[in-house]
Amino acid sequence: MKVILQQDIKGQGKQGQLVDVSDGYARNYLLPRKLAVTANMENVSVMKQQEKARLRKLEADKAAAKKIATELEGVQVTVKARSGGTGGKLFGAVTTKEISDALLDQHGIEIGKNKMTQEEHIKSFGAYEIKCKLGFEITGTIHLLVIEA
Numbered sequence: 001m002k003v004i005l006q007q008d009i010k011g012q013g014k015q016g017q018l019v020d021v022s023d024g025y026a027r028n029y030l031l032p033r034k035l036a037v038t039a040n041m042e043n044v045s046v047m048k049q050q051e052k053a054r055l056r057k058l059e060a061d062k063a064a065a066k067k068i069a070t071e072l073e074g075v076q077v078t079v080k081a082r083s084g085g086t087g088g089k090l091f092g093a094v095t096t097k098e099i100s101d102a103l104l105d106q107h108g109i110e111i112g113k114n115k116m117t118q119e120e121h122i123k124s125f126g127a128y129e130i131k132c133k134l135g136f137e138i139t140g141t142i143h144l145l146v147i148e149a
Contacts (some may be wrong), residue, residue, distance in 0.1 A: 001026045004041035009035060009127070011014050016047055016054075017108035065134040071109055072132065077102050080149040094122040094146055099130060103142065105106060111142075 001023045009030075013019045020041055022031065022057040030036035037043050037070050079102050084091035096113040104110050117131045122144075 003030055003036035003044055004039050005015065005030075007035050007037050016050060018044070018088065043083050056084045060134045063140075065136055065138045068109060068134055069138050069140040071107075072142055075103075075109070076145055078105055078145045078147060081146055083125075083148050086123045090123050090125070090146070092123075094144075098129075099142065099144060111140075118141070 002018060002020050003026050005017050005019060008014050012021065019036075019037075026036065026038075027083040031038070039147060052078055062126065077099060079094055079098055081094055083089070096116040099116060100111055100113045111132055111134070115132050115134060119132065122128055125146050128144040128146065130144055132140045132142060134140055
């Protein structure tokens with residue numbers, strides 16, 4: 001029996017996939033638990049429409065990531081931090097949340113803190129480069145300047 005999966009099922013397939021399973025498995029397990037629907041003409045056309053919509057959304061997200069990467073090229077973000085003593089050391093460290101908030105306030109670009117990667121903690125004043133993984137194998141670089149508050 002051909003069914004369209006409504007959820008990911010281990011050993012069978014992913015959500016939205018058309019799979020061929022035994023009649024008993026479909027009637028006794030998949031269909032009663034709403035894990036799948038029968039693959040009639042109406043459900044197949046709905047599945048194709050959903051796949052087209054998913055692909056359009058994926059392309060739009062990829063274009064948005066490319067746009068953000070190009071916007072980041074000429075941007076420098078300034079973060080003010082408190083001095084912790086002599087030698088240009090900070091009181092604490094500059095976090096990715098502070099960088100994300102400063103980027104949004106200063107340039108209107110919104111990047112989540114979990115998309116930023118730091119090789120080392122920022123614990124002194126100066127200039128840094130922060131890599132951002134924007135998705136779809138697209139990365140951007142934020143030029144960060146840490147100054148004394």
